[in-house]
Amino acid sequence: MRNYVFKRLLQLIPILLGITFLSFAMMRLAGGDAISYLYESRGTAVAQEIIDAKKVELGLDKPFIIQYLTWLAGMLRGDMGISYVSNKDVFQTLTSKLPATLLLTGSAIVWTLVIALPLGIISAVRHNRIVDYLIRFFSFMGNSMPNFFAALLLMYVFSIRFKILPVITSGNTLVSLILPTATLVVSMAAKYTRQVRAVVLEELNKDYVIGARARGVKGSVIVFKSVLRVSMLTILTLLALSIGSLLGGTAIVENIFMWDGVGKLAVDAISMRDYPMIQAYVVWMAIIYVLVNLVTDILYHLLDPRVRLGGDRL
8 A cells, every 4th residue: 555655646746747847838838928918907007128127037038948947946945936916925825725725625525415425315216206306307407507607596596686695705704605615516416416326226236235135134224334335436536526626726616706715816817827826726736636536546445445556465
């Protein structure tokens, strides 16, 4: 197990280098002048000499490969640079937004599991009955609904129509967390419900379940002691993908509700061509996905001993 984890962590190095290099190159090839755009967005007209001096100060006058190596050397020392827009330390700015994203991610995952697991199991157990049809219908509707539409619908009902919740967040509080969480849960719970139903239904038709029923084992015992445990592998895969994307920040939802998280920070940085902030976000996303996949592989091994990891000979 330790050998496998060590090898995967070593694999993180070339992956990070490749991702950062490609993102660095694409930002430079996308066109546009970050410094000129910065002054234009502030409504300030400045002489070309000032723009050139600012480029020299930030190192943007150097060749592309020199800029990348300079940034990479700084990142290895723990220095991700200074934001072009706010003139604040990039790493500190990014970490200051993480608690909001972690809170939204945790809330969305918990409520998704609370809703999707029982509904998926009930739908599979009550296969082709009225309850199953109703759950499948609403899960199809939720899965087909884009996040921005769900957000606008929830805002209209709970904020404008009944005035129960704030339209946009006035801070990262528990009350302001409700609508962003509900928006994410609508599509995630619908997707999870359908997947859980499909996996549980497949397991219920296998020989070991039929044999257990023939021996008089209760249906609830079969489902929760055997079927659900086997189904957890698929659920973990979905969970890993969801956690990775959520920790990266849900840009649309965070921008609609003005939730001050990593996703909103990334969108603002892209719109302002804040290169150091964008690079920090790219590194964050790469690390998150690699680590989440690593943890998922280890959990696979713990849940199903038949799954052998590279370097694990136990």
